[in-house]
Amino acid sequence: MFIRLLVALIFSATPWFGGRAIAQEKPVILSSFTVIHDWVQVIGGKGFESKTIIPTRSEAHGFQLSPRHAKDLRRATLIVAMSPDFEPWLAAWGKANQRTDSILWLHSEATAHTSHDCADIPHAWTDPIEVKKMVKVLAERLNKIGGGLDTQIAYEQYLKEINSVDKELSQLFREIPLGKRAFISHHANLGHFAKHFGLTVAGTIIANGSGESADPSARHFSELLALIRKQKIRIIVTDEGQNTAFARRLTEDAGLPPPLSLSFEYLEPLGQPGDTWTSMMLTNGKRLHQALLNK
Numbered sequence: 019m020f021i022r023l024l025v026a027l028i029f030s031a032t033p034w035f036g037g038r039a040i041a042q043e044k045p046v047i048l049s050s051f052t053v054i055h056d057w058v059q060v061i062g063g064k065g066f067e068s069k070t071i072i073p074t075r076s077e078a079h080g081f082q083l084s085p086r087h088a089k090d091l092r093r094a095t096l097i098v099a100m101s102p103d104f105e106p107w108l109a110a111w112g113k114a115n116q117r118t119d120s121i122l123w124l125h126s127e128a129t130a131h132t133s134h135d136c137a138d139i140p141h142a143w144t145d146p147i148e149v150k151k152m153v154k155v156l157a158e159r160l161n162k163i164g165g166g167l168d169t170q171i172a173y174e175q176y177l178k179e180i181n182s183v184d185k186e187l188s189q190l191f192r193e194i195p196l197g198k199r200a201f202i203s204h205h206a207n208l209g210h211f212a213k214h215f216g217l218t219v220a221g222t223i224i225a226n227g228s229g230e231s232a233d234p235s236a237r238h239f240s241e242l243l244a245l246i247r248k249q250k251i252r253i254i255v256t257d258e259g260q261n262t263a264f265a266r267r268l269t270e271d272a273g274l275p276p277p278l279s280l281s282f283e284y285l286e287p288l289g290q291p292g293d294t295w296t297s298m299m300l301t302n303g304k305r306l307h308q309a310l311l312n313k
């Protein structure tokens with residue numbers, strides 16, 4: 019009788035046994051950077067061990083894997099990233115290690131069955147419509163892996179949160195008069211954010227789509243200055259943590275307020291404004307709204 023009870027306890031998912039076993043062997047979900055890490059935590063909850071490769075306050079552009087990432091990559095059940103264009107270092111790792119199947123490319127997957135070209139949107143996390151598609155893809159994949167939790171409820175809750183961020187920012191940007199909605203951004207990261215909220219990115223300081231700071235030319239400086247005067251642009255956005263010398267010279271020569279520093283590229287450490295996708299969008303969105311309104 020005692021043996022049968024013991025066997026029954028071992029093979030049944032009783033909380034004291036099953037709970038401990040699950041706690042020790044949660045599937046590891048590794049995210050490429052902090053925005054995705056936030057979504058995995060929100061959707062996957064306590065069902066997974068969630069880690070990020072690129073830490074808080076660090077952007078994905080120009081990132082390179084180093085040997086210290088090897089252990090996390092090896093342990094990961096799933097690695098979640100945006101697209102092979104955005105994280106080429108991860109695509110290369112997947113190929114070299116025959117782990118392509120372990121990588122979930124959120125934005126590639128979310129747009130796989132549409133005519134939409136995903137290479138167009140390397141910063142899809144700034145657009146609530148794209149975020150909803152990507153979070154759906156994530157919830158479905160996490161559900162298949164199964165961390166002991168149904169991700170559907172968390173997903174539906176989070177949709178409400180995304181909609182509420184969208185609504186709040188949409189209302190704010192509607193206050194900006196139509197003729198005052200254009201700004202210049204540091205690199206090409208806010209095109210879809212702007213389109214979604216009825217704003218215009220008139221030009222960028224760094225010509226290509228990455229955030230890496232190649233020194234913009236004197237010619238580009240003159241072009242931007244002419245553009246600012248022609249379109250009566252008053253706001254120049256810089257990426258937090260990047261060199262702002264070029265932007266500052268531009269604002270001085272054009273007689274504009276100092277550059278507005280925003281951080282849409284990553285999340286902040288826990289407990290600070292911008293520590294979740296929701297907070298990052300609202301914090302930066304409100305600052306941009308205020309700057310456009312005050313100009």
Ligand SMILES: [Zn+2]
Nearest residue numbers: 207228229283
């Ligand atoms: Zn960027």
